[in-house]
Amino acid sequence: MNSCSKCGNQQIIIRKKHSGQSLCQECFIESINEKVLKDTRKYKLLEKGDKVLVALSGGKDSVVALHILNSLREKNIIDMVAVTIDEGIKGYREEGIEIAATNAKSLGIEHRVMSFKEYFGRTLDEMMGQDGTGHGDTRRQGDTEPRHACTYCGVFRRWILNRVAQEEGATKIATGHNLDDETQSILMNYLEGNINNLIRIGPKSESRDERFTVKIKPLREIPEKEIGLYAIAADLNVHLAGCPYAGESFRREIGGFIKELSRDHPTIMYSTLRGFDKIKPILKKELTPKGNTGECRRCGEPAAGELCKACSFLEGWE
Amino acid sequence: MQVKVIFGEENLTEDVPEDYTIKELLKKLGIPSETVVVKKNEAIVIEEELIQEGDTLEIIKVIFGG
Ligand SMILES: [Zn+2]
């Protein structure tokens, strides 16, 4: 009971409530490596010869993804480039960038830092009006409340990642999304009735539009807590800090709710994900919006309307 | 008995009863156990681990908001 289920070592670092399995430090690290690589094959996330752009924030999730995918790079199966986005969040982002750079360097992976300021002319802090420039009121016509920082952050980050992926000739964009993130997204979008976003959730993006680089989530079935444990057990250099804007988001509320539920129902996140993955193909078939994606008249990126989301925010501020 | 607790920037000395577990200590300190990894004398331990006199416990927060 108190020894490693795999090797018998008495010093265990985890007892998985959902499976009853106990693991020592070494076997735990090994089991995560194996699980991630197994999922990568199962969901066909990567192909030999892929150039993978890893969205590397320096946080535990992206650093763990970088290190595990690097084992495929060492075997010359894939090529990698790491990209860190500097949203411009004072007192938070600086350390993440430094840690991201250190990780990329230690593995010998090319690393680029791209900033909101250089691409969009303003930092996230400026967008949110934390600097007194008056861009603060992010309310748009018809909105009763200002939009949350996460909305801008997500839209602008996706824009940059897609642009850099094209520049770098990357065939995949890998992110550190974990089981908690994924279950939060499923629940959030379902509860908000946001079916367009709901049917896009999955291990791999499936846009038929070639101008969008395929996005993959190799850590999608690993609980956030286990990624944290892995980072500490493998002694990785990770940025352990919370984003100052994450504060009052709906995502956080949902996240707290699921974590609370998980305490007494340790399989709840797995079953939410499994159930969703089963109904998703049907939802997708029935509910995928028709109509072709055009081009944003401002930046040339793919867009549903005349402007892409990023440009519609930018024009709203001009 | 007394144990040393390191949590972020904080260095505390805590008085705990015999046969106290990590889980109980976290509860006492008001730290949700699902957000942290705990090292006892520099080795990662599970929350059922018993605490002994003179132990140094490092509590590392790995999950932030959400
Ligand atoms: Zn073992």
Ligand SMILES: [Zn+2]
């Ligand atoms: Zn645009």
